[in-house]
Amino acid sequence: MNSIFAKRRARLLAMKSLREHYVPVGSAAVCPRCGKESGHPAVAQNLFVCPLCGYHFPVGAYYRLSITLDHGSFRELYPKLAPQDPLSFPGYRKKLEAAQRKTGLNEAAVSAVGTIDGRRCVVGVLDSRFFLGSMSSAVGEKLTLTIEYAWKNRLPLIVFSASGGARMQEGILSLMQMAKTSAALGRFDQRGLLYISVLTDPTTGGVTASFASLGDVILAEPGALIGFAGPRVIQQTIGETLPEGFQRAEFQMEHGFVDAVVPRNEMRDTLSQLLRLHEKGGPS
Amino acid sequence: MNDRLTAAERVAIARHPQRPNISDYISALFTDFFEQRGDRLMGEDASILGGVALYHGRPVTVIGTRKGKDLEENIHCRFGMPNPEGYRKALRLMRQAEKFRRPVITFIDTGGAYPGLEAEERGQGEAIARNLMEMSRLTVPVIALITGEGNSGGALALAVADRVLMLENAVYAILSPEGFASILWKDAGRSSDACELMKLTAADLKALDVIDEIILEPGGGAHLARAITFRQVDEAISRHLAELSKGKQLGRYQKFRRIGTAVPKKEGQ
Numbered sequence: 001m002n003s004i005f006a007k008r009r010a011r012l013l014a015m016k017s018l019r020e021h022y023v024p025v026g027s028a029a030v031c032p033r034c035g036k037e038s039g040h041p042a043v044a045q046n047l048f049v050c051p052l053c054g055y056h057f058p059v060g061a062y063y064r065l066s067i068t069l070d071h072g073s074f075r076e077l078y079p080k081l082a083p084q085d086p087l088s089f090p091g092y093r094k095k096l097e098a099a100q101r102k103t104g105l106n107e108a109a110v111s112a113v114g115t116i117d118g119r120r121c122v123v124g125v126l127d128s129r130f131f132l133g134s135m136s137s138a139v140g141e142k143l144t145l146t147i148e149y150a151w152k153n154r155l156p157l158i159v160f161s162a163s164g165g166a167r168m169q170e171g172i173l174s175l176m177q178m179a180k181t182s183a184a185l186g187r188f189d190q191r192g193l194l195y196i197s198v199l200t201d202p203t204t205g206g207v208t209a210s211f212a213s214l215g216d217v218i219l220a221e222p223g224a225l226i227g228f229a230g231p232r233v234i235q236q237t238i239g240e241t242l243p244e245g246f247q248r249a250e251f252q253m254e255h256g257f258v259d260a261v262v263p264r265n266e267m268r269d270t271l272s273q274l275l276r277l278h279e280k281g282g283p284s
Numbered sequence: 285m286n287d288r289l290t291a292a293e294r295v296a297i298a299r300h301p302q303r304p305n306i307s308d309y310i311s312a313l314f315t316d317f318f319e320q321r322g323d324r325l326m327g328e329d330a331s332i333l334g335g336v337a338l339y340h341g342r343p344v345t346v347i348g349t350r351k352g353k354d355l356e357e358n359i360h361c362r363f364g365m366p367n368p369e370g371y372r373k374a375l376r377l378m379r380q381a382e383k384f385r386r387p388v389i390t391f392i393d394t395g396g397a398y399p400g401l402e403a404e405e406r407g408q409g410e411a412i413a414r415n416l417m418e419m420s421r422l423t424v425p426v427i428a429l430i431t432g433e434g435n436s437g438g439a440l441a442l443a444v445a446d447r448v449l450m451l452e453n454a455v456y457a458i459l460s461p462e463g464f465a466s467i468l469w470k471d472a473g474r475s476s477d478a479c480e481l482m483k484l485t486a487a488d489l490k491a492l493d494v495i496d497e498i499i500l501e502p503g504g505g506a507h508l509a510r511a512i513t514f515r516q517v518d519e520a521i522s523r524h525l526a527e528l529s530k531g532k533q534l535g536r537y538q539k540f541r542r543i544g545t546a547v548p549k550k551e552g553q
Contacts, residue, residue, distance in 0.1 A: 086544070137544025137545075141544055168458065171458050171481075171482050171484070172483060172484065172489060173492065175457075176494060176544060179443075179444050179540045182413060183421070186418070208410075209397075209416075212409070213413035229397075229408065238400060242401065246401070246404075255405050255407070
């Protein structure tokens with residue numbers, strides 16, 4: 001029985017992740033960093049990392065889950081949670097519907113429970129295709145429910161961030177999600193549970209200034225832009241050009257805000273190692 | 285009472301150069317203020333002022349963003365826009381408040397966290413995030429008062445409180461109306477349109493349950509009759525502090541937990 005469900009879940013995840021066409025099937029992928037073209041199969045086999053220069057293409061939430069969790073272990077949490085238009089902001093509903101149609105997602109956050117090398121964990125993922133992964137009330141609510149689910153079940157938590165920051169159309173309510181998610185992590189932390197934050201391109205604004213920066217361990221994908229204020233705003237403030245590599249993952253590691261920069265093809269093993277290292281009473 | 289002002293007019297009053305700043309509130313409402321400086325990690329940031337003082341004879345920790353009265357003072361305190369050191373100093377003082385069982389009272393008037401190169405190098409995002417988490421679990425009463433502008437995470441980093449009070453003409457928002465207009469419409473000139481849409485006035489925020497109480501200002505704004513403003517603020521803080529000291533509180537976690545929960549949850553698991 002179990003294996004039938006596992007197979008069904010694996011197929012569901014595979015189908016959902018196939019719909020996430022950052023690099024559409026059948027077309028060539030032009031790397032925005034080296035400018036060279038690679039065929040879809042070469043990029044896809046390389047986990048959507050440019051085989052020539054190592055640039056990490058952004059990937060969708062379901063794809064991320066499919067390369068992180070054990071085959072067939074994925075079970076989605078709170079899939080129906082969807083955004084509202086709490087401030088009746090002109091044009092917001094239409095834009096939401098368009099984003100939902102385009103991505104097949106209800107919101108920018110997807111949560112799941114599953115296993116990595118057999119160890120259970122809860123994983124939240126932000127998807128930058130949906131409103132640039134920005135923090136709406138629904139994103140804040142989903143992540144908070146996910147954090148609460150993890151502490152109620154005493155499971156480690158992993159969150160992959162990718163966000164432009166606040167959801168402008170939800171104004172102050174977006175800001176309040178920073179307090180809500182951080183407070184939930186405060187409680188999670190007090191229960192002695194492990195939280196791994198993984199920063200992917202881009203992680204900025206209110207997400208950097210809340211849950212993304214609060215991991216016991218903070219990992220980042222190579223080259224990811226990570227910061228509070230955006231580079232354009234900073235450039236305007238100081239009136240000079242920013243140094244090469246400013247606010248990139250490697251810069252954040254040198255400045256003490258990231259434990260390790262981990263390439264995509266090593267991420268699952270690194271997470272697995274961290275889960276093993278944090279098992280109560282040592283690894284079994 | 286200022287019933288008929290537009291949101292943009294309130295923004296202008298909130299930014300008025302003569303509007304009372306944190307130093308004014310400290311000298312009007314507190315005695316024996318002892319300023320504490322530095323984050324014990326990197327440096328001192330004058331854009332946040334904090335220390336211990338007596339409030340009606342009771343020791344409290346008071347912390348707030350500082351805007352200057354003139355250009356020189358404003359350059360010194362970066363127009364009230366903190367660097368990470370400022371937030372880390374605030375956190376140090378809040379932890380001391382916890383140790384000595386003192387209530388924390390914060391005053392907020394900031395255009396936001398400073399968007400500078402060095403602020404980023406020293407982890408502006410991490411400093412704000414840490415404050416949000418740690419403030420949410422302080423066990424002493426915390427009252428936040430938004431006195432002028434409360435912009436972005438830079439304001440929220442001092443506002444995870446049991447009670448969030450707001451002066452009538454203060455504004456509290458995700459970012460400045462100019463920033464909002466330039467992000468959404470690529471046109472900072474449309475800031476007055478933004479003011480109307482952003483729901484940033486005290487009345488809007490009370491209706492959204494983001495703040496607990498509006499403190500009325502004299503006609504034309506707080507700067508026109510300071511004594512009245514101070515009396516109103518004093519009355520509100522003492523009343524809330526008395527309530528919180530009796531243990532009358534929802535709990536800070538629940539207070540922030542319930543914001544933005546109005547979303548369908550058909551398959552809650």
